[in-house]
Amino acid sequence: MNLKQLSQKLSLSQTTVSRALNGYPEVAEETRRRVVEAAKRYGYRPNPSARRLATGKAGMIGYVMPTGESVDIDTHFVEFLSGVGDYARAHDFDLVLSPTSPDDEEMTYRRVAANHQVDAVYVSSPKSGDARIRLLEELGLPYIVHGRADDLDFAFPFLDIDNEGAFHDATRLLLQLGHQRIALLNGDPGKTFAVHRERGVRRALGDQGLHLQDRFRSSTTMTEENGYRAAKRLLDDNERPTALICSSLMQTLGVLRALGDLGLSVPDDVSLISHDDVFPFLRPEGFATPLTTTCSPIRAAGARIAERLAARIAERETGPVAEVWPVDLIVRGSVGRAPENKRKARLVGQG
Amino acid sequence: MNLKQLSQKLSLSQTTVSRALNGYPEVAEETRRRVVEAAKRYGYRPNPSARRLATGKAGMIGYVMPTGESVDIDTHFVEFLSGVGDYARAHDFDLVLSPTSPDDEEMTYRRVAANHQVDAVYVSSPKSGDARIRLLEELGLPYIVHGRADDLDFAFPFLDIDNEGAFHDATRLLLQLGHQRIALLNGDPGKTFAVHRERGVRRALGDQGLHLQDRFRSSTTMTEENGYRAAKRLLDDNERPTALICSSLMQTLGVLRALGDLGLSVPDDVSLISHDDVFPFLRPEGFATPLTTTCSPIRAAGARIAERLAARIAERETGPVAEVWPVDLIVRGSVGRAPENKRKARLVGQG
DNA sequence: AAAGCTGACCAAAGCGCTTTGGCTACGGGC
DNA sequence: GCCCGTAGCCAAAGCGCTTTGGTCAGCTTT
DSSP: OOOHHHHHHOOOOOHHHHHHHHHHHSSSSHHHHHHHHHHHTTOOOOOOOHHHHHHSSOSEEEEEOSSSSSSSOHHHHOOOOOHHHHHHHHTTTTEEEEOOGGHHHHHHHHHHHTTTTOOOEESSSOOOOOOHHHHHHHHHHEEEEEOOOOOOOOOOOEEEHHHHHHHHHHHHHHHHHHOEEEEESSOOTTTTHHHHHHHHHHHHHHHHTOOOGGEEEOOOOOOHHHHHHHHHHSSSSSTSEEEEESSOHHHHHHHHHHHHHHHTTTTTTTTTEEEEOOTBBBGGSSSSSSEEEEOOOHHHHHHHHHHHHHHHHHTOOOOOOOEEEEOEEEETTOOOOOOOOOHHHHHHHOO | OOOHHHHHHHHOOOHHHHHTTTTTTOOOOOHHHHHHHHHHHHTTEEEHHHHHHSHHHHHHHEEHHHHEEEEOOOHHHHHHHHHHHHHHHTTTOEEEEEOGGGGHHHHHHHHHHHHHHOOOOEESSBTTOOHHHHHHHHHOOOOEESSOOOSSOOOEEEEOOOHHHHHHHHHHHHTTTOOOOOEEEEOTBBHHHOOOOHHHHHHHHHHHTOOOOGGGGGOOOOOOOOOHHHHHHHSSSSTTTTTEEESOOOHHHHHHHHHHTTTOOOOTOOOEEEEEBBBTTTTTSSSSSSOOEEEOOHHHHHHHHHHHHHHHHHTOOOOOOOOEEEEEEEEEETOOOOOHHHHHHHHHHOO
């Protein structure tokens, strides 16, 4: 059933039917009612390709997805995508994933923009001075960044969480509990969120006249295995940290595996705080020792970005709107007072 | 730059230019060369909406993605998606994700088919008698199933791995090593792959006159947390299993966490075999005790399905083509001889 | 030499929608 | 009584592509 057929059934012109369905004012209310009712009855759905060709609008939002040997699409991405999907589903639009090799990213963005296949895109995990953002400005394709990019000489629309604040608060809590040797297992060092998180830790340490030791820093993609390795390295040492802050529950899983190997326990030997993006299948309160977390559902962020993209497409949102979400620090059993300071213990032993 | 402009530059008709670019025979080779060269030079790219409208072909493959509160898009899905993306990227087509609430799945498939937004779709994790497959047959939308569905009264195209064989072989190995109490941590019991895996285990046990005890079965979605819980339940028992077979590395992570809690070690106390879908960020050989696995890269399956979907769209593949991949059993340190049989030990103690 | 192919090209008709630029009928203002 | 504004409808022109159904010259057939 297409527009022509529907309009014939109704003995109206295509114009009028189209206008009636699209809410234009120059249609009598009575006529509109008839049209809408008939459309429903016959199950009429406008052909999206035709509409797109006529309007130039696609009714889809896109994501340029780096893929290939070297790229892990990770758990965080999927959970975010689910959030985008939640909104899209409720508002009846689809998502287009344009896979790209990391080297051809720019070309892929250009193609996507030129094709008018999508009305808007989102950008995830930006780096400092991220080239994609500048490119999208140039292309004039509506977009929103999930996260932030520093070092860009123009403002841009984004949604981010207060990474610095979250990790500052987590660190401060550990300091208050007497911890001095605090290690940070961070994410990919190129990414802005990792930079901000480290900044938060440093600021809190700095407030106490301390600083983050290099050997207590680790920056890797946030996987179980990387968490395991980093923890092994950090903890298998006499002067090991008494507290660990992890950027992801994935890393934390690895950390727990390492702790098991080393026979260390939480929180007696090591206190643990993890950032929690909220995975439905991995709840920090379900751990043997429930985890203290800085918590911000990445899925909600996905839904919000979809919502804002829809708003931008409809031109209800314009300009470089910035949105930063606060992050909760939720204290559970995995933090405790710092164990007896080793050096002090040794001094006592010598005394 | 559109077709009209390009054809004017070349002083040719749109027809000829279109045919030249689409590889039709009735164009002189010399002309074709000129056209192709000019298209490249001017960066001409056909407008996909227009093409779609004219041909009815979309150049995209789709996936109806259940989402919402109750649905976990899991790691396996993403890795599979990456594989689809690998192929799509190399062959210049895009993916459309149509998010749906689990309740509206049928409607979403109907919408997708009616809209002609995609040329083909894939179906993942089918259940026995999966309704989606019947629906797709009815709709006439090309599709391929990743996995199998039993209890359907017609044949359909699919790609699956030999789950039964893999788990049979794994079980047989454990039996050969003297294990008698073997537990299976399976996936969602509704899914065919889980049924097949259990069948494999049962067959191997049956060959030795043994059978799978109910208390040694666990069927849950394959997450770390579920693995942890199941392992806790199974192993915190006098008559605990001496070997565990896991359906996913995700579960295995949880199992290892549980083993750590309980102070049990691999393979001295418990032997461990896990199915490995191959996640780039979690390599079984990287574990403290390297894991024995049944290994089949889910990403390759994604790429292969994309390839076959492309073939179906081009009508190079038709009919209910079945494809089953063998699965390797890779033996590493996590399996060993069964520990002294408890009952025997007790008898000795009494003797 | 007429008829019939064939290779190489083209004009124009869609595909199904939106939107421009009318047209008609009615009522109010002067 | 005339003009104009307006509400409500319509025909037709796109959007940019593919594809149908030609044309036409240059060959081969008989």
